[in-house]
Amino acid sequence: MKELSIIIPVYNVQKYLEDCLLSIYKQSLSLETFEVIAVNDGSTDSSIDILREYGEIYPNLTIISQENKGQSAARNNGLAVASGKYVFFMDSDDFLCLDSLASLLSKAVEHDLDVLRFDYKFVDEKGNELDKKTNRDKRKRYSDWLVDGKFLYEHLYQGEFFCLSLLKRIFLLKYSILYKEGVFFEDVEYALKVAYHANKVIYIDSCIYAYRQRVTSTIYTIDKKKVTDIIGASTSILKYVNDSSLGNGFKYVIKDTVTNLMVFALLRIAELKEKEEQKSLCALIHESGVSHLQPGREVKEYIISCGFNILGGWHVVRILYPVVWLKKKLKG
Incomplete structure (x- = not known):
């Protein structure tokens, strides 16, 4: 061996x-x-x-x-x-x-x-x-x-x-x-x-x-399939939060990871041009059971996660849409 x-x-x-x-x-x-x-x-x-x-x-x-x-x-x-x-x-x-x-x-x-x-x-x-x-x-x-x-x-x-x-x-x-x-x-x-x-x-x-x-690389070329898989990865690990054998520290990191993944997903959804595609992905988030995000530690994650908790995914995406496209335009 x-x-x-x-x-x-x-x-x-x-x-x-x-x-x-x-x-x-x-x-x-x-x-x-x-x-x-x-x-x-x-x-x-x-x-x-x-x-x-x-x-x-x-x-x-x-x-x-x-x-x-x-x-x-x-x-x-x-x-x-x-x-x-x-x-x-x-x-x-x-x-x-x-x-x-x-x-x-x-x-x-x-x-x-x-x-x-x-x-x-x-x-x-x-x-x-x-x-x-x-x-x-x-x-x-x-x-x-x-x-x-x-x-x-x-x-x-x-x-x-x-x-x-x-x-x-x-x-x-x-x-x-x-x-x-x-x-x-x-x-x-x-x-x-x-x-x-x-x-x-x-x-x-x-x-x-x-x-x-x-x-x-995967992280630089985002499409609907990859956003769907981000949502799937989030729901898969979030199930572990219900495990009574895990301590609060472990569960905190799981929730923090879900927040980071979902913020990334929401930003990528906002980059999509088709409104119906945006809506379907936001609906998928809702169906997945991810209804609340632990407020992120970084400013961007904190603002988007709090917005998600208050307004829901679709309204956050509509707010982010002009922001991400303006950023893209400025960057050329």
């Missing part, structure tokens, strides 16, 4: 794929220690050719091909064939920054952790670091603390619910923690499930992951 399985969904990323693979193989891990499972998700560019070239060089690279089913299905299929004690889900347009996987893996094994969380930075499409803040400063005080999943959710995510972590494979399998397929923003509920079940967690204040900001 390998110590680590790195699972990479691959879809039309020929421009970035080599950076991703090279950053893995530059780590000071022996090939016998880890495996790379690249899941080709129906790519139509030369991504599969690049994978095959690397597969000829590195015997620990396994290539799985599937019809285009999305990132979640690719991750789940990769997990199904993984053999590592720990798994790490990596996006194929991102890359690892530092030679620190070996030390992180050693710590995870030493403490028999369920989750080992680390940190990241933002880079542009060319790989240059961006002056864009993360919440690392809020996390670093907890570096090297041995905590549980509730602490992870309340203090270590800090509103960033993508699983930049080494995850124990049998832990994921024991609790059937899989990505919901066919939806966007799948990380939100996945991260909650990981935290809900984890018993042994450590966060390391090491920035080893470069998260590439692309104009084609």
Whole structure:
């Protein structure tokens, strides 16, 4: 059995794929220690050719091909064939920054952790670091603390619910923690499930992951389907608020996350040009059962969430509509 399985969904990323693979193989891990499972998700560019070239060089690279089913299905299929004690889900347009996987893996094994969380930075499409803040400063005080999943959710995510972590494979399998397929923003509920079940967690204040900001990324290309999935993610995690085993801190973060998601959704709905499409999405919010938002901590979130609570989604969208379009016009 390998110590680590790195699972990479691959879809039309020929421009970035080599950076991703090279950053893995530059780590000071022996090939016998880890495996790379690249899941080709129906790519139509030369991504599969690049994978095959690397597969000829590195015997620990396994290539799985599937019809285009999305990132979640690719991750789940990769997990199904993984053999590592720990798994790490990596996006194929991102890359690892530092030679620190070996030390992180050693710590995870030493403490028999369920989750080992680390940190990241933002880079542009060319790989240059961006002056864009993360919440690392809020996390670093907890570096090297041995905590549980509730602490992870309340203090270590800090509103960033993508699983930049080494995850124990049998832990994921024991609790059937899989990505919901066919939806966007799948990380939100996945991260909650990981935290809900984890018993042994450590966060390391090491920035080893470069998260590439692309104009084609999910968060920058919003349509009706994605807004619908934001609403779905909100209702999925809001159900946990009724769990009597959870403390107030955990529930507060859930409610705060729902607020952030719904504010984002309302702003995106306001960007839509079709009034009927706006109405149908606002009706979907109402039908989902999200009727009240915890007032956000930032000014924008606070104003919009309070407006939602008093006026309802449709009236908030009508107020936001001229604001977002004026902002777009001014930005060109």
